[in-house]
Amino acid sequence: xxxxxxxxxxxxxxxxxxxxxxxxxxxxxxxxxxxxxxxxxxxxxxxxxxxxxxxxxxxxxxxxxxxxxxxxxxxxxxxxxxxxxxxxxxxxxxxxxxxxxxxxxxxxxxxxxxxxxxxxxxxxxxxxxxxxxxxxxxxxxxxxxxxxxxxxxxxxxxxxxxxxxxxxxxxxxxxxxxxxxxxxxxxxxxxxxxxxxxxxxxxxxxxxxxxxxxxxxxxxxxxxxxxxxxxxxxxxxxxxxxxxxxxxxxxxxxxxxxxxxxxxxxxxxxxxxxxxxxxxxxxxxxxxxxxxxxxxxxxxxxxxxxxxxxxxxxxxxxxxxxxxxxxxxxxxxxxxxxxxxxxxxxxxxxxxxxxxxxxxxxxxxxxxxxxxxxxxxxxxxxxxxxxxxxxx
Amino acid sequence: xxxxxxxxxxxxxxxxxxxxxxxxxxxxxxxxxxxxxxxxxxxxxxxxxxxxxxxxxxxxxxxxxxxxxxxxxxxxxxxxxxxxxxxxxxxxxxxxxxxxxxxxxxx
Numbered sequence: 001x002x003x004x005x006x007x008x009x010x011x012x013x014x015x016x017x018x019x020x021x022x023x024x025x026x027x028x029x030x031x032x033x034x035x036x037x038x039x040x041x042x043x044x045x046x047x048x049x050x051x052x053x054x055x056x057x058x059x060x061x062x063x064x065x066x067x068x069x070x071x072x073x074x075x076x077x078x079x080x081x082x083x084x085x086x087x088x089x090x091x092x093x094x095x096x097x098x099x100x101x102x103x104x105x106x107x108x109x110x111x112x113x114x115x116x117x118x119x120x121x122x123x124x125x126x127x128x129x130x131x132x133x134x135x136x137x138x139x140x141x142x143x144x145x146x147x148x149x150x151x152x153x154x155x156x157x158x159x160x161x162x163x164x165x166x167x168x169x170x171x172x173x174x175x176x177x178x179x180x181x182x183x184x185x186x187x188x189x190x191x192x193x194x195x196x197x198x199x200x201x202x203x204x205x206x207x208x209x210x211x212x213x214x215x216x217x218x219x220x221x222x223x224x225x226x227x228x229x230x231x232x233x234x235x236x237x238x239x240x241x242x243x244x245x246x247x248x249x250x251x252x253x254x255x256x257x258x259x260x261x262x263x264x265x266x267x268x269x270x271x272x273x274x275x276x277x278x279x280x281x282x283x284x285x286x287x288x289x290x291x292x293x294x295x296x297x298x299x300x301x302x303x304x305x306x307x308x309x310x311x312x313x314x315x316x317x318x319x320x321x322x323x324x325x326x327x328x329x330x331x332x333x334x335x336x337x338x339x340x341x342x343x344x345x346x347x348x349x350x351x352x353x354x355x356x357x358x359x360x361x362x363x364x365x366x367x368x369x370x371x372x373x374x375x376x377x378x379x380x381x382x383x384x385x386x387x388x389x390x391x392x
Numbered sequence: 393x394x395x396x397x398x399x400x401x402x403x404x405x406x407x408x409x410x411x412x413x414x415x416x417x418x419x420x421x422x423x424x425x426x427x428x429x430x431x432x433x434x435x436x437x438x439x440x441x442x443x444x445x446x447x448x449x450x451x452x453x454x455x456x457x458x459x460x461x462x463x464x465x466x467x468x469x470x471x472x473x474x475x476x477x478x479x480x481x482x483x484x485x486x487x488x489x490x491x492x493x494x495x496x497x498x499x
Contacts, residue, residue, distance in 0.1 A: 097466030
């Protein structure tokens with residue numbers, strides 16, 4: 001057989017600015033395609049991306065030689081498989097279950113959301129991305145993780161630094177110098193907070209890991225918290241911003257969401273429509289084939305869940321549209337397989353059940369005067385980078 | 393083929409035919425049965441395929457594993473003695489006619 005076709009036209013900038021028309025065409029013409037500008041083989045169909053994620057032996061996450069290693073100064077669980085991955089993941093899981101979030105944390109999150117809503121102007125123009133989405137996501141995460149002493153600014157900066165470092169495939173020094181500084185700051189804070197967790201245990205991730213009967217090594221506890229910082233702010237921030245856009249540009253649906261209290265559905269549709277994490281990489285461990293094309297051992301395939309989430313074969317003719325009330329919504333925004341997003345329950349509750357409904361309740365007449373003024377960015381992570389609404 | 397009946401929290405019954413060796417989760421998802429999500433595909437990472445095995449069948453489906461217990465800790469709905477992750481129940485000819493009940497919420 002042959003290798004998958006090459007697409008030498010698509011540039012990284014195009015994928016960052018507006019990937020959806022590109023994916024639409026790829027699904028039709030080249031569902032398996034090598035993209036030299038990203039050095040990856042793209043998989044853009046629902047069944048292919050699911051198959052890859054569900055087979056961690058053939059398609060491994062285990063790759064210590066990515067920029068994530070220097071960025072986190074650790075080989076993190078994101079880049080491990082099997083028993084190693086499982087042990088580290090299970091150590092943190094108890095802090096992220098629906099029960100813990102509903103029983104222990106929901107009242108606090110509602111209080112925090114109310115406080116951040118109080119800070120907004122009563123009416124008039126406001127960029128909600130900057131004023132609400134980022135800071136509130138950062139504050140709630142700081143509490144989940146057990147590091148409330150970290151400021152919003154620190155949380156957001158560390159998160160962005162870690163993301164930039166992890167994506168530093170050009171292996172330039174600059175981003176790693178920045179992540180070194182962020183790691184020093186985080187380590188110093190965690191050192192202080194570990195003692196407190198031992199003295200007064202609570203349901204936070206740091207406390208649960210530190211006080212476990214058979215704890216994982218402290219270095220892994222720290223890197224787990226860092227993974228959660230790197231992967232736990234952008235996603236709820238972008239999901240909230242995307243939900244605001246989706247509902248304000250579809251007022252009929254917003255009205256129906258309110259009437260039916262269908263915020264959970266609105267959240268699911270939001271992350272289907274524009275998945276905050278759009279793509280993931282997997283290392284191919286044996287020569288294999290996908291859709292009849294040879295995929296050699298050592299190749300890195302990229303599952304484009306952003307595209308799978310709009311696959312016409314699964315989501316029908318309106319797959320490109322934001323439509324909350326679709327019959328089925330088996331999106332892949334949280335991934336599949338052993339690396340299925342550990343924060344999915346947290347995201348569904350904090351964004352879907354708390355932040356979204358509280359915002360729309362507080363500002364019932366909120367509107368988006370110029371949807372075209374909203375800028376969308378990102379290939380690996382994607383969302384709006386501004387949300388200029390009129391609040392009242 | 394092995395018949396499995398899924399009973400939703402609102403009482404809706406759906407009976408489908410599954411293959412020996414497939415899981416109860418996989419059989420639900422591939423037959424579009426609402427109420428079993430199975431988001432992680434059976435890797436025991438999401439607890440969105442929680443089900444209650446009908447009392448008449450608990451002997452045949454067997455005990456749940458300790459890893460399953462850990463994951464069920466995170467289930468969205470109440471965990472009972474007959475709670476299982478349906479991804480961990482594999483269909484055998486003995487299970488022909490199996491009845492499972494689905495919880496109100498999976499996430």
